[in-house]
Amino acid sequence: MSNESSTSKQIEELKRVSQTLAFNGTLSQYSHYSQHNNCDMRFAIYLPPHATGAGIEGKLENVPVIYWLSGLSCTDENFMQKAGALKMAAQLGIAIVAPDTSPRGEDVPDDPDKAYDFGLGAGFYLNATQPPFDRNYQMYDYILKELIPAVEASFAVSSKKAISGHSMGGHGALTIGLRNPEVFTSISAFSPICNPVECPWGIKAFTHYLGDNTDTWTMYDASHLIKKANIKTPILIDQGADDSFLKSELKPESLLKAALINDYTIQLNMRPGYDHSYYFISSFIEEHIVFHAQFLQAV
Numbered sequence: 120m121s122n123e124s125s126t127s128k129q130i131e132e133l134k135r136v137s138q139t140l141a142f143n144g145t146l147s148q149y150s151h152y153s154q155h156n157n158c159d160m161r162f163a164i165y166l167p168p169h170a171t172g173a174g175i176e177g178k179l180e181n182v183p184v185i186y187w188l189s190g191l192s193c194t195d196e197n198f199m200q201k202a203g204a205l206k207m208a209a210q211l212g213i214a215i216v217a218p219d220t221s222p223r224g225e226d227v228p229d230d231p232d233k234a235y236d237f238g239l240g241a242g243f244y245l246n247a248t249q250p251p252f253d254r255n256y257q258m259y260d261y262i263l264k265e266l267i268p269a270v271e272a273s274f275a276v277s278s279k280k281a282i283s284g285h286s287m288g289g290h291g292a293l294t295i296g297l298r299n300p301e302v303f304t305s306i307s308a309f310s311p312i313c314n315p316v317e318c319p320w321g322i323k324a325f326t327h328y329l330g331d332n333t334d335t336w337t338m339y340d341a342s343h344l345i346k347k348a349n350i351k352t353p354i355l356i357d358q359g360a361d362d363s364f365l366k367s368e369l370k371p372e373s374l375l376k377a378a379l380i381n382d383y384t385i386q387l388n389m390r391p392g393y394d395h396s397y398y399f400i401s402s403f404i405e406e407h408i409v410f411h412a413q414f415l416q417a418v
């Protein structure tokens with residue numbers, strides 16, 4: 120693990136909130152206190168039968184993990200309920216972890232207008248530097264320094280991991296993955312916000328979380344990070360061509376242009392007729408799991 124992802128704070132106890140059986144594996148929700156976000160956080164984890172003792176001859180295996188980062192307005196539940204990912208994860212023996220998209224709680228500051236694109240449900244996977252958000256909105260550190268170590272200490276998982284996400288979560292997957300190439304074997308995204316410093320969602324969030332000095336924004340912008348990437352982690356992106364956010368918010372062309380400067384090849388699939396929804400994600404999620412499997416399962 121890189122210095123960025125090594126943990127210095129104690130891993131807090133996980134409390135199981137729910138558990139159900141799916142494709143002979145377990146889908147569970149856990150809550151734990153986050154010392155980075157200063158609040159309780161919840162995440163969902165799907166463990167395939169290989170990692171629960173329900174696999175062949177009851178053998179328990181340490182399985183690789185795909186971390187899934189959801190988009191604006193989501194919780195830990197949207198992906199598990201809507202993406203249709205669990206069957207393929209069960210077949211291939213891959214765990215999936217889906218954290219919440221922001222800190223939560225009555226004491227956590229929100230958008231004054233309760234808008235869906237900032238504050239609760241919209242943590243943008245960064246470390247806020249501006250009050251009052253800096254006390255709780257430390258999602259970048261939360262993922263790398265708390266969630267991943269807690270999962271690896273608590274479940275039958277290996278240290279092999281990939282990262283994926285949708286929209287704001289696609290931005291999270293690209294930026295966290297590009298900044299930590301030694302941590303993640305592969306990166307994928309559906310409809311990611313590719314150049315947040317140049318789009319309304321990103322400008323609003325970054326102004327409030329990071330302040331007016333836009334020089335500090337680029338470390339959370341995939342189109343900037345990809346130009347400097349020394350290690351070229353494999354990247355797969357799927358984008359609906361009829362996505363209503365495509366031109367104003369997502370800008371995959373900016374990422375492709377920046378990647379070209381660094382000779383970084385990205386597989387971008389433009390999907391005619393598809394929109395921004397989970398119907399789109401569920402149509403192609405199995406391809407993403409198979410994409411990650413080839414790197415996660417390599418010996």
Ligand SMILES: N[C@@H](CCC(=O)N[C@@H](CSC=O)C(=O)NCC(=O)O)C(=O)O
Binds near residue numbers: 191193197235285
């Ligand atoms: N309909 C939502 C608007 C927000 C929205 O479309 N959220 C997307 C992600 S957008 C970029 O990050 C989403 O995944 N929604 C959850 C779902 O289950 O579809 C609203 O008004 O809240």
